Amino acid sequence: MTRTGRAWTTRTARDRSETAVRGRLLDAAEEVFARLGYGSATVAGIAAGAGLSRAGFYVYFASKEEVFAVLAARTRDDFLAAQDVPGVDTADVRAVARASTAAFVTAYAAHLPLLRLVEQQAQHDAELAAVWEEIQERPVRRAARWIRRLRDAGTIRPVAEPLAVARAVGGMSVQFARLVAADPAAHEGAVRDVTAMYLHLLGVEPTP
Amino acid sequence: MTRTGRAWTTRTARDRSETAVRGRLLDAAEEVFARLGYGSATVAGIAAGAGLSRAGFYVYFASKEEVFAVLAARTRDDFLAAQDVPGVDTADVRAVARASTAAFVTAYAAHLPLLRLVEQQAQHDAELAAVWEEIQERPVRRAARWIRRLRDAGTIRPVAEPLAVARAVGGMSVQFARLVAADPAAHEGAVRDVTAMYLHLLGVEPTP
Amino acid sequence: MTRTGRAWTTRTARDRSETAVRGRLLDAAEEVFARLGYGSATVAGIAAGAGLSRAGFYVYFASKEEVFAVLAARTRDDFLAAQDVPGVDTADVRAVARASTAAFVTAYAAHLPLLRLVEQQAQHDAELAAVWEEIQERPVRRAARWIRRLRDAGTIRPVAEPLAVARAVGGMSVQFARLVAADPAAHEGAVRDVTAMYLHLLGVEPTP
Amino acid sequence: MTRTGRAWTTRTARDRSETAVRGRLLDAAEEVFARLGYGSATVAGIAAGAGLSRAGFYVYFASKEEVFAVLAARTRDDFLAAQDVPGVDTADVRAVARASTAAFVTAYAAHLPLLRLVEQQAQHDAELAAVWEEIQERPVRRAARWIRRLRDAGTIRPVAEPLAVARAVGGMSVQFARLVAADPAAHEGAVRDVTAMYLHLLGVEPTP
DNA sequence: AATGAATGAGGCTTCATTCAT
DNA sequence: GATGAATGAAGCCTCATTCAT
Numbered sequence: 042m043t044r045t046g047r048a049w050t051t052r053t054a055r056d057r058s059e060t061a062v063r064g065r066l067l068d069a070a071e072e073v074f075a076r077l078g079y080g081s082a083t084v085a086g087i088a089a090g091a092g093l094s095r096a097g098f099y100v101y102f103a104s105k106e107e108v109f110a111v112l113a114a115r116t117r118d119d120f121l122a123a124q125d126v127p128g129v130d131t132a133d134v135r136a137v138a139r140a141s142t143a144a145f146v147t148a149y150a151a152h153l154p155l156l157r158l159v160e161q162q163a164q165h166d167a168e169l170a171a172v173w174e175e176i177q178e179r180p181v182r183r184a185a186r187w188i189r190r191l192r193d194a195g196t197i198r199p200v201a202e203p204l205a206v207a208r209a210v211g212g213m214s215v216q217f218a219r220l221v222a223a224d225p226a227a228h229e230g231a232v233r234d235v236t237a238m239y240l241h242l243l244g245v246e247p248t249p
Numbered sequence: 250m251t252r253t254g255r256a257w258t259t260r261t262a263r264d265r266s267e268t269a270v271r272g273r274l275l276d277a278a279e280e281v282f283a284r285l286g287y288g289s290a291t292v293a294g295i296a297a298g299a300g301l302s303r304a305g306f307y308v309y310f311a312s313k314e315e316v317f318a319v320l321a322a323r324t325r326d327d328f329l330a331a332q333d334v335p336g337v338d339t340a341d342v343r344a345v346a347r348a349s350t351a352a353f354v355t356a357y358a359a360h361l362p363l364l365r366l367v368e369q370q371a372q373h374d375a376e377l378a379a380v381w382e383e384i385q386e387r388p389v390r391r392a393a394r395w396i397r398r399l400r401d402a403g404t405i406r407p408v409a410e411p412l413a414v415a416r417a418v419g420g421m422s423v424q425f426a427r428l429v430a431a432d433p434a435a436h437e438g439a440v441r442d443v444t445a446m447y448l449h450l451l452g453v454e455p456t457p
Numbered sequence: 458m459t460r461t462g463r464a465w466t467t468r469t470a471r472d473r474s475e476t477a478v479r480g481r482l483l484d485a486a487e488e489v490f491a492r493l494g495y496g497s498a499t500v501a502g503i504a505a506g507a508g509l510s511r512a513g514f515y516v517y518f519a520s521k522e523e524v525f526a527v528l529a530a531r532t533r534d535d536f537l538a539a540q541d542v543p544g545v546d547t548a549d550v551r552a553v554a555r556a557s558t559a560a561f562v563t564a565y566a567a568h569l570p571l572l573r574l575v576e577q578q579a580q581h582d583a584e585l586a587a588v589w590e591e592i593q594e595r596p597v598r599r600a601a602r603w604i605r606r607l608r609d610a611g612t613i614r615p616v617a618e619p620l621a622v623a624r625a626v627g628g629m630s631v632q633f634a635r636l637v638a639a640d641p642a643a644h645e646g647a648v649r650d651v652t653a654m655y656l657h658l659l660g661v662e663p664t665p
Numbered sequence: 666m667t668r669t670g671r672a673w674t675t676r677t678a679r680d681r682s683e684t685a686v687r688g689r690l691l692d693a694a695e696e697v698f699a700r701l702g703y704g705s706a707t708v709a710g711i712a713a714g715a716g717l718s719r720a721g722f723y724v725y726f727a728s729k730e731e732v733f734a735v736l737a738a739r740t741r742d743d744f745l746a747a748q749d750v751p752g753v754d755t756a757d758v759r760a761v762a763r764a765s766t767a768a769f770v771t772a773y774a775a776h777l778p779l780l781r782l783v784e785q786q787a788q789h790d791a792e793l794a795a796v797w798e799e800i801q802e803r804p805v806r807r808a809a810r811w812i813r814r815l816r817d818a819g820t821i822r823p824v825a826e827p828l829a830v831a832r833a834v835g836g837m838s839v840q841f842a843r844l845v846a847a848d849p850a851a852h853e854g855a856v857r858d859v860t861a862m863y864l865h866l867l868g869v870e871p872t873p
Numbered sequence: 874a875a876t877g878a879a880t881g882a883g884g885c886t887t888c889a890t891t892c893a894t
Numbered sequence: 895g896a897t898g899a900a901t902g903a904a905g906c907c908t909c910a911t912t913c914a915t
Contacts, residue, residue: 062874078369080288084910094876096912105910157365161286200449205442208428211422216420235350238450241408270899292885302901307886309899478895494785496704500889510897512891521889573781577702616865621858624844625837632836650829657824658862686878708906718880723907725878878911887905894897 063101065091067115068147075154079109079162109162112133113172116155123148124180134197134245137187139236142214145180149218150225181207188243198244210239271309273299275323278316283362287317287370289356317370321380324363331356332388342405342453345395347444350422353388354440358433389415395452406452418447479517481507483531483566486524491570495578525578529588532571539564541594550661553603555652558630561596562648565634566641597623604659614660626655629641675744687725689715691739694732699778703786737796740779746821748771748804758821758869761811763860766838769804770856773842774849805831812867822868834863 066232069090074080084105088098102108149156156176163173184207191197199206217231237247277298281290292313296306310316334348357364364384371381387413396411409416424438445455485506489498500521504514518524542556565572572592579589600623607613615622633647653663677821693714697706708729712722728733750764773780780800787797805828812827823830841855 076372078286078288080286080290082288083908085908095910096876096878097874099911100874154369157369161362161365164284171404200455201442206446208424209443209446212420212422212424213417214420215424216416222418234409235417237409238414238417240450242446247408262893264887291883294881304901304903305899308901309885313885482866492788494702494704496702496706498704499887501887511889512897512899515890516895570785573785577778577781580700593902596745616871617858617861622862624840625859625862628836628838628840629833630836632832632839636832650825653825654830654866657865663824707904709904719906720880720882720908721878724880727907729906876913876915878914880909881911882909884908885906888901888903890902891900892897893899 062091062093066093066098066101066108067112070112071116071155074109074112074158079158091243108157109158110166110168111161112155113159113169116152116159117172119174120152120156120176121146121179123151124183134191134243135236135240137231138239138243138245141184142236142239143232144212145211145214146218146221146228146235149215150221150228153218153222181211184210191243200244206242209242210235213238252357257321268309270299270301274316275308275320278291278320279324279386282317282320282366287366317366318364318374318376321367321370321377324367325380325384328360328364328384329387331359332391336367342399342451343444343448343455346415346447346451346453347440349392349444350444351440353419353428354426354436354443357423358429358436361426361430389419392418399451406410406451408439408450414450417450418443421446478507478509482509482514482517482524484530484654486528487532487571487588488665490525490528491629495574522582525574526584528571528580529575529578529585532568532575533588533592536568536572536592537595539567540599550607551656551663552654554659554661555648557600558626558652558655559648561627561630562637562644563636565631566637566644569634569638579624597627600626607659616658616660622658625658626651629654684715684725686715690717690722690725690732691736695740695779696737698733698736698782703782730790733782734790734792736779737783737786737793740776740783741796741800744772744776744780744800745803747775748807754845758815758867758870759860759864759871762863762869763856765808765859766863767856768835769838770842770845770852770859773839774845774852777842777846805835808834815867824866824868830866833866834859837862 050174066087070082070087073090075085076082082105084098085095087108088095091098098108124144125220126144127128131137159169159173159176163170181204185203188197188199188203188206192203193201201209213235217227220227221231234249239246272456274295278290278295281294281298285291285294290313292306293303295313295316298301299306306316310319332349332352334352335393339345342392357405367377367381367384371378392415393411396405396407396414399405400407421443425435429439448455467488482503486498486503488625489502489506492498493502496498498521501511503524504511507514514524518527540560547553574584575589575592580585597620601619603628604613604619604622608615608619617625629651633643633651636643637647658664690711694706694711697710697714700706701710706729708722709719711729711732712719722732728873748765748768750768755761783793783797783800787794808831809827812821812823812830815821816823816827822850825833837859841851841859844851847857864871
């Protein structure tokens with residue numbers, strides 16, 4: 042997981058072409074890792090996916106380990122960014138619950154295989170462990186904070202500790218995200234169902 | 250994750266699948282696969298884990314692929330068997346919910362890494378896909394059936410479709426199983442929390 | 458090619474059963490070696506062909522090398538014995554030519570693949586080189602002697618040195634033996650053709 | 666058996682099949698296969714013979730099987746090309762017989778071990794079977810055609826069917842080629858002897 | 874920037890062979 | 895006599911990685 046910072050550190054070379062190739066490599070890497078897992082993925086496969094030769098790969102990344110690390114970071118950033126839902130601060134509990142659920146399910150479905158891999162590789166790499174920790178805990182903690190605030194304000198009456206509820210809703214969402222990943226058409230129904238249960242766990246009537 | 254002597258004590262094991270050495274190999278394989286993933290796991294590592302030479306492995310399994318398939322099947326069997334909770338037919342909804350939740354969380358925590366791998370490898374192997382399908386769907390369907398029966402009998406008033414509730418509870422449980430896997434002491438609290446939310450989603454007061 | 462002389466040396470054990478198994482092993486070995494060549498043949502394949510386990514093979518032979526040596530010797534013996542045609546001393550040149558040609562073609566066709574292997578392995582093993590030498594040269598020398606005798610007696614008028622004629626006829630026969638090996642029905646025609654040419658080379662009218 | 670630089674001097678070799686290294690590998694493969702047979706030959710040995718590492722071998726060939734196939738094709742091409750004797754269309758029967766015999770014996774002696782292997786491996790590979798068929802039958806058929814033509818023109822009076830004579834001469838030549846392979850000095854005598862017998866079988870007086 | 878060539882390390886698998894039973 | 899189990903050695907092949915161009 043050495044970070045020798047090559048080209049992508051160079052100030053001069055942030056031109057379109059290099060970035061483009063690097064991006065293509067990351068995309069290819071995502072596809073290959075997702076399909077084969079870390080150990081069975083090959084640098085050759087990734088390079089080919091980006092239209093490069095094996096050696097070309099090393100112009101942009103120092104090693105297989107490094108692409109994975111960069112990819113993990115990108116996944117975390119994308120995943121977390123996707124949950125910065127605008128208007129999440131509304132006072133409308135139902136709206137917030139629905140919006141954050143939708144965001145979470147969408148993001149999870151989109152990144153599912155990579156998230157699994159990050160979790161697995163986190164066992165052997167401290168840096169990845171940190172990434173995984175953020176992916177895993179940040180959304181939960183944020184939701185827990187929100188629940189706690191509302192509970193303390195007397196707006197809702199959750200059926201369990203805020204953290205437990207947040208975790209539970211996360212778990213549900215993951216489960217439904219899997220369905221969505223397999224069949225995108227299931228998205229709407231999934232969000233509706235999860236939101237309904239979410240609200241129930243918050244002690245709020247789903248329909249106003 | 251350790252296999253505690255099944256029928257292998259018998260000298261005249263019916264078939265080869267229950268030899269002591271074979272069992273040790275399966276246990277070692279489980280450990281290695283769980284730790285490294287399918288691609289990074291090595292036959293050498295598995296053999297060593299069972300106290301055998303590399304060649305010795307091939308006395309019992311034809312290939313790395315085969316151990317994994319057998320292991321997947323064993324995992325499915327163990328995982329599903331662990332949920333045949335005695336007394337699950339009681340009329341006491343709370344008891345059943347608690348018992349099945351406890352069983353599921355325990356089983357999931359015990360088999361977590363292998364389950365993840367089976368899911369991943371299912372992408373490339375029809376047989377594994379079938380195994381994964383059973384692991385994934387059988388508990389959910391069973392729970393859904395139970396919920397539907399009680400709902401139709403007017404005993405409970407679930408907040409969503411039985412299948413959705415079942416899936417949601419499965420998702421929660423998985424999430425908490427992860428905590429339990431990391432810290433076994435969390436088991437009791439996890440079961441309590443999940444059970445409480447489960448009952449809520451069924452429209453039942455947690456405490457009688 | 459070590460000859461540790463086990464059972465087959467023991468006086469006591471020349472009973473039917475042991476000999477039978479050994480014979481079955483040799484037959485199996487012949488089939489396997491012929492089909493796969495020395496390097497690709499496996500002791501397992503040979504043992505299986507004789508209905509034995511891998512370990513069982515070693516009851517009768519000390520090594521793969523040894524079966525091959527024994528088999529080579531057997532092949533040589535069979536091949537040479539097949540050419541001890543009765544009545545080969547007749548004064549009838551045509552009859553002798555025909556008989557010895559028939560014998561040679563038959564024997565060669567029957568042993569073709571093994572003979573090839575012996576030739577090849579002879580490159581690396583002195584003992585096999587000696588076996589091959591006998592297989593290769595004995596029939597030729599015998600034929601050459603016969604030709605020389607007749608020539609000196611004025612009975613025939615060969616078109617080249619006896620040794621060359623003998624060698625040439627051997628070569629023809631081998632070529633036709635190949636056809637016969639592929640299609641046994643070709644045997645008669647092959648013998649007729651070769652005999653006719655043989656006689657011509659001896660300066661004898663084929664038909665009296 | 667050594668390959669002496671073909672078109673590989675050119676930097677811009679048309680296709681990969683003529684790279685210097687590839688040629689060296691084929692030469693090494695020829696030597697190793699000839700010495701050890703297909704099964705006992707090792708990729709390591711071939712690579713080493715070409716001054717490459719084991720992995721280097723795979724830059725040029727996909728597998729041991731593939732080198733052998735390519736080598737077989739090359740052997741066939743060389744072997745057949747060597748028989749395109751210039752002036753073979755002369756009206757001088759004796760000259761043609763001598764020239765084609767010399768060409769055949771030379772070519773056979775040069776390629777003997779490989780030809781044997783191709784024959785053997787042809788048992789398991791359809792592609793090789795086709796190669797072997799060409800090696801085996803083309804020269805024979807060509808000679809048979811020539812004989813038939815001359816016979817029909819009344820120029821010669823072969824002692825047997827053209828095809829049989831052709832095959833017989835092929836067989837003789839192979840036999841003598843073996844001598845030549847063992848002792849190159851025997852070449853001249855071998856060609857003389859075979860030619861003499863060839864002409865006899867054609868019903869032509871060897872010396873005009 | 875990009876690549877073809879090359880390689881050391883290592884992975885999967887086979888195999889001849891041994892040995893306790 | 896026969897075998898199941900076990901193994902060291904070795905074979906084929908892949909792969910991450912380097913380097914000259």
